[in-house]
Each structure stands twice: as C-alpha cells, then as structure tokens.
Amino acid sequence: MKQNDINETDIELMLQRYARQRMEQQILDEGDALYSHHLRRASLRHYGVTAFAAVLLVVSLWGATPQVSAQATNRATLADRHAAIATTDLIIHNL
Amino acid sequence: MRRRWVISLLVLTIAAVAVLLVKYWPRTTSDNECSALYRRYLDRDGIQASYIQGKAIGDTLRVDVTLLQATSPSGWQQLCHDFNIPTPDSSALALLQDGNPDITLSILPPHFSDPSQEEMHTPDPSQEERLSSDMMLLAASSHTLQCVSVFHITTPQQFDALVGHHIDQLNP
Numbered sequence: 001m002k003q004n005d006i007n008e009t010d011i012e013l014m015l016q017r018y019a020r021q022r023m024e025q026q027i028l029d030e031g032d033a034l035y036s037h038h039l040r041r042a043s044l045r046h047y048g049v050t051a052f053a054a055v056l057l058v059v060s061l062w063g064a065t066p067q068v069s070a071q072a073t074n075r076a077t078l079a080d081r082h083a084a085i086a087t088t089d090l091i092i093h094n095l
Numbered sequence: 096m097r098r099r100w101v102i103s104l105l106v107l108t109i110a111a112v113a114v115l116l117v118k119y120w121p122r123t124t125s126d127n128e129c130s131a132l133y134r135r136y137l138d139r140d141g142i143q144a145s146y147i148q149g150k151a152i153g154d155t156l157r158v159d160v161t162l163l164q165a166t167s168p169s170g171w172q173q174l175c176h177d178f179n180i181p182t183p184d185s186s187a188l189a190l191l192q193d194g195n196p197d198i199t200l201s202i203l204p205p206h207f208s209d210p211s212q213e214e215m216h217t218p219d220p221s222q223e224e225r226l227s228s229d230m231m232l233l234a235a236s237s238h239t240l241q242c243v244s245v246f247h248i249t250t251p252q253q254f255d256a257l258v259g260h261h262i263d264q265l266n267p
Contacts, residue, residue, distance in 0.1 A: 069149025
C-alpha cells in the first residue's frame, strides 16, 4: 500500500512537472511568435518609411523645373555655365 | 537594426545623388543647334558667347537665349558698335551707381544674326513677314554688366512673359 502511495505521488509529481514544462514551452512559443510578429511589423514599417522617403525625395527633386534644357559656351567650364545662367536670370529679373 | 538603417541611408543617398546628377548635369547643345548669333561671336576675342537653350521663364514658358559677355574693354566696344548700344551720359551713369543693372531693350532686325543672308535676301514682303513672325530677336544690353542678352522669341507668350508688363504700363 505504501509502495502504491509512493508511486502515485511520483506519477503526480511527474505529471505536474510535465504540465509545467508544457506550460513554459507554450509561453516561450507564444513569446517567440509575438517577438517575430513584432520584428516583422517593425521591419515593414521601417522599409515602408524608407521607400516613402525615397519616393518623396525623387518626386520633389524631379518636380523642380530645371533652369535650362541645354547650354553651350565657348569656354564651357561648369563655373562659366552657372555664371551665364546667373547673368541671364539677373537680366530677366531687371527687364 | 543598425544594418537596416545603413542600407536605408545608402539607398536614399544614391537616389538623391542620381536625381541631382540627372537634373544638374550640364547638357550641351551641338553647334548646329546653337543660334547663328552664337556662332558669329564664338571665336571673337574679348567676348564670351553662351547659348542657353530652353531657359525657363515663369512656370511653363521657355526661351532660347544668346548671351554675349564682354571680357575686355575692346570686347565691350565691339558689342556696343554691333548692337548700337548708346553710351550713357554722366547723369545716367550716376543713376547706375545704385547697384541695379541698367537694361536697354531693342528689337533686332531679322537678319541681324547672319548679315550675309541680308545681302542675298530678295525683297519679298510675304517672306519678310513670315520671317519676322517666326522669330523676334529681343536684345537686352547692360552697361554695368557689360553684356548683351538676345532672346529668341517665337511666341507672343514668351514676349509677354519677358516684357509684357512694360506694354501694360504704356497702355493702362
């Protein structure tokens, strides 16, 4: 009878341990899933914001009208080109 | 997380640089596309010629401009002679000291760009009318800037955008 009692207690303990382990595992799994979900959402949000910023940047820069279509100078350095455009702007402004 | 930010910054920087390059990279016209006036002054000493194709005036209009800038006193004398730019008297010169450039407007004859065509040109009123209605050369010269800017005007809207407000002031 005593032997049976011991066995029953052992079995009960084993069952309790098993239940605890399962519960811990379940909690861990749920935590993992939650963490993965959170990471996925954060990643999506990050890349969404980046893509939106990139599109906004391209559109805003592209939307600004370029000053000239093309240009030719007999001393065609970049500084000469900018100076010619600046002088033309000044003349147009003072017309 | 940090790697993600680095990638994002890299993408944004590449996008910005690409757009800026496309937008501000100097686009050069071939000599054939440039105005006869530009070609005429291309190799003159003391004058720097520039041809600006499609200069934006206002939001939607564009006009081609030939800019002739004197780089020496002899170059400016040459431009004054060619474009009949009057020399300002002393009182006018005193007025020019306020920092704003003086601008003198004049409309050039149709064959001004290439005088050789004028000799070959047979007087034909209809042809003359067509020529003048196709393009008007509006010259804006400045003593203070020592340059002449010639606008190649092809539409009335371009003319209005440039000097229309003067006409409005004359005809209230």
